[in-house]
Amino acid sequence: MPLPRSVLPALLRRLARPLRSAAAPPAMDGPQAEALLAPLRNAVRQQGELVRKLKEEKAPQVDIDRAVAELKARKRVLEAKELALQPKDDVVDRAKMEDTLKRRFFYDQAFSIYGGVSGLYDFGPVGCALKNNIIQAWRHHFIQEEQILEIDCTMLTPEPVLKTSGHVDKFADFMVKDVKNGECFRADHLLKAHLQKLMSDKKCTAEKKAEMENVLTQLDNYGQQELADLFVNYNVKSPVTGNDLSPPVSFNLMFKTSIGPGGNMPGYLRPETAQGIFLNFKRLLEFNQGKLPFAAAQIGNSFRNEISPRSGLIRVREFTMAEIEHFVDPSEKNHPKFQNVADLNILLYSAKAQVSGQSAHVMRLGDAVQQGVINNSVLGYFIGRIYLFLTKVGVSPEKLRFRQHMENEMAHYACDCWDAESKTSYGWIEIVGCADRSCYDLSCHARATKVPLIAEKHLKEPISFQNKPASPQVQGIGQGDVLEICTALFQVTSVYLTGKPTTTGQHDFGK
Numbered sequence: 001m002p003l004p005r006s007v008l009p010a011l012l013r014r015l016a017r018p019l020r021s022a023a024a025p026p027a028m029d030g031p032q033a034e035a036l037l038a039p040l041r042n043a044v045r046q047q048g049e050l051v052r053k054l055k056e057e058k059a060p061q062v063d064i065d066r067a068v069a070e071l072k073a074r075k076r077v078l079e080a081k082e083l084a085l086q087p088k089d090d091v092v093d094r095a096k097m098e099d100t101l102k103r104r105f106f107y108d109q110a111f112s113i114y115g116g117v118s119g120l121y122d123f124g125p126v127g128c129a130l131k132n133n134i135i136q137a138w139r140h141h142f143i144q145e146e147q148i149l150e151i152d153c154t155m156l157t158p159e160p161v162l163k164t165s166g167h168v169d170k171f172a173d174f175m176v177k178d179v180k181n182g183e184c185f186r187a188d189h190l191l192k193a194h195l196q197k198l199m200s201d202k203k204c205t206a207e208k209k210a211e212m213e214n215v216l217t218q219l220d221n222y223g224q225q226e227l228a229d230l231f232v233n234y235n236v237k238s239p240v241t242g243n244d245l246s247p248p249v250s251f252n253l254m255f256k257t258s259i260g261p262g263g264n265m266p267g268y269l270r271p272e273t274a275q276g277i278f279l280n281f282k283r284l285l286e287f288n289q290g291k292l293p294f295a296a297a298q299i300g301n302s303f304r305n306e307i308s309p310r311s312g313l314i315r316v317r318e319f320t321m322a323e324i325e326h327f328v329d330p331s332e333k334n335h336p337k338f339q340n341v342a343d344l345n346i347l348l349y350s351a352k353a354q355v356s357g358q359s360a361h362v363m364r365l366g367d368a369v370q371q372g373v374i375n376n377s378v379l380g381y382f383i384g385r386i387y388l389f390l391t392k393v394g395v396s397p398e399k400l401r402f403r404q405h406m407e408n409e410m411a412h413y414a415c416d417c418w419d420a421e422s423k424t425s426y427g428w429i430e431i432v433g434c435a436d437r438s439c440y441d442l443s444c445h446a447r448a449t450k451v452p453l454i455a456e457k458h459l460k461e462p463i464s465f466q467n468k469p470a471s472p473q474v475q476g477i478g479q480g481d482v483l484e485i486c487t488a489l490f491q492v493t494s495v496y497l498t499g500k501p502t503t504t505g506q507h508d509f510g511k
Contacts, residue, residue: 033085040078044357047071051355051408065221068408073217075354082359083427092425098312106130107313119309119317131320134393135299138322141389148295148324149284153276155301156259159266164448165275165441167254167268174227175251175307178238185238186307187227187248188219194236224248253304269303273323278441281327281453292455293328293378311426326378329457330438333376341384342366347401348373360401373404375416379436386420386432395431399423405435413440 051067102108105124109116123131143150162168174187195212198204215230222230227248230236238245255269270276277284277296288294299322309315342365349360350373363373369380383402391397405417417435421428442453 036085037078037081040074040081041357044071044074044078044355047074048355048357066218069218069221071355072220074357078357079428083423094312094425101127119306119315121313121316135320135322137393138389139299141392142322142324142385143297146295146385148297149287150297150299151277151280151284152300153270153273153280153298155270155303156257157268157270157275158259159268160448161275161279161445162254162268162271164444166444167271168252171254171271172250172252173307174224174248176231176236176245176248178241178243179246180243181241183238183240184251184307185245187231188222189308190239190245191227191230191234191236192216192219193239194234198234224250251305251307253306255303255305271304272302273298273300273321274325274441277323277325278445278453281442282451285327285455290456292457293326295324295326297322297324299323314426314429324382326382327455328378329455333378333436335378335381338369338377338381338384339366341381341388342369344384344387346383346387347397349401349403351404351406354404354406360403374418375436379416379418379434382434383418383420386434390420390422390432395422401428402434403428403430411435411437411440413438 047067047070051064051071054064054067104126106127107121107123109118110120110122111117139150142148159168162171175184176187176190177184195216199209199212212234231245231248236245237243254271257267257269259265259267277298280296284294284296285292300320301318302321303318306315306317309317344365345362346365346368347360348363348368352358352373353360365374365380365384368374369377374380374383387400387402390400399422401421401423402418403421405414405419410417415436415438417433419430420432420434422431423429445451446453
């Protein structure tokens with residue numbers, strides 16, 4: 001069952017009209033801009049072709065990762081140049097804007113009289129009213145109009161739940177620490193800033209600069225030991241004190257706690273609202289009289305213990321999410337109301353365009369689904385509904401695009417994923433994610449709990465087939481064959497679930 005996922009981080013990053021600077025540089029016209037962008041587009045296209053070639057030839061994964069990292073780096077250069085050449089009609093003096101918002105108490109840093117805590121904010125009367133209005137608009141636009149089932153789950157989550165979902169093992173970044181005062185920094189961000197500072201030095205040779213550029217292109221692929229070696233090689237110190245730094249260590253981004261007075265049940269503050277919906281799937285399906293499709297939604301706070309919060313309200317440690325999980329039959333990914341949004345013209349930045357060095361372009365939503373740019377009409381319908389909501393609450397259509405995840409970005413269980421991005425003073429920032437996640441989450445929790453999180457489908461006509469029982473060769477079966485036997489039995493059993501035999505129906509063991 002695909003699960004298009006709609007996530008709404010706090011939209012308060014767009015609280016006020018931008019404060020314009022006194023003088024904004026004029027934008028270049030189309031031909032001039034394209035002349036400057038052409039070599040960058042060509043560089044992205046060539047690298048995209050190299051990535052495709054390496055995958056077709058089944059090259060070593062390390063070579064593919066290096067090529068993908070270089071592709072991402074060239075994409076970032078192209079996007080930065082495109083932004084620089086666009087009209088500067090909304091240049092923001094960010095310091096003045098934030099000062100105005102804080103003076104009028106839209107929001108302010110939490111615990112400010114104690115010195116404040118990074119990544120934690122309090123909303124004042126106006127900010128609170130604005131936030132509530134956005135939530136009310138979201139609830140009306142999605143939950144009420146779409147007749148979505150709303151739930152409210154606890155924010156405390158036992159460790160086994162997040163172990164199953166993968167958050168305990170994988171929800172982490174590498175961190176370094178000032179050995180004298182204990183100040184922490186995110187390793188990849190600090191290394192990037194340090195290398196960029198070295199490269200800007202006029203004494204830096206072309207050879208050394210090329211070497212550091214190569215490091216930056218592969219920054220996302222480095223492991224713990226590789227980062228440690230780079231910190232030593234480039235003599236990275238604390239940017240605040242100049243003190244030595246500890247070797248990089250993996251830091252889980254969830255807030256850990258203990259549930260109960262004995263401390264015997266470890267838990268976490270939830271990093272997302274989705275898991276509560278998955279865990280209540282069985283009850284929600286029963287509430288919906290066992291029928292698909294249906295959707296469930298939850299609005300509430302989530303927590304992420306960011307190593308170095310920055311960018312104002314964009315990267316914080318506690319934030320409000322509004323999330324939808326829409327459950328459908330995987331063989332019927334057609335939304336009955338898709339035609340209501342099919343005529344919307346939306347700025348789409350497809351994976352193909354990104355790899356080819358092209359820009360995002362406006363496309364009719366119906367055409368995007370029909371041509372396979374968007375995988376199916378269920379995903380297309382929610383992209384349309386998200387677009388309508390964001391424009392309703394004040395996001396300018398000219399500063400809104402939907403960017404498709406490239407193949408290397410997408411989770412292995414997803415078949416398509418799009419991010420709604422808004423153009424801000426920080427560049428293009430993701431504000432909503434919408435993905436076809438298949439049944440990955442439900443399957444993981446079902447395996448861990450032995451509780452079937454499945455929906456039954458009543459067929460119009462019965463499916464008949466000849467069932468050939470397994471005939472084991474008893475003498476040849478040993479402990480080493482257990483996995484093979486279980487796999488084969490599962491294939492036979494799957495006939496009853498799908499109505500389609502997955503094998504010939506006959507299995508010989510022990511050969």
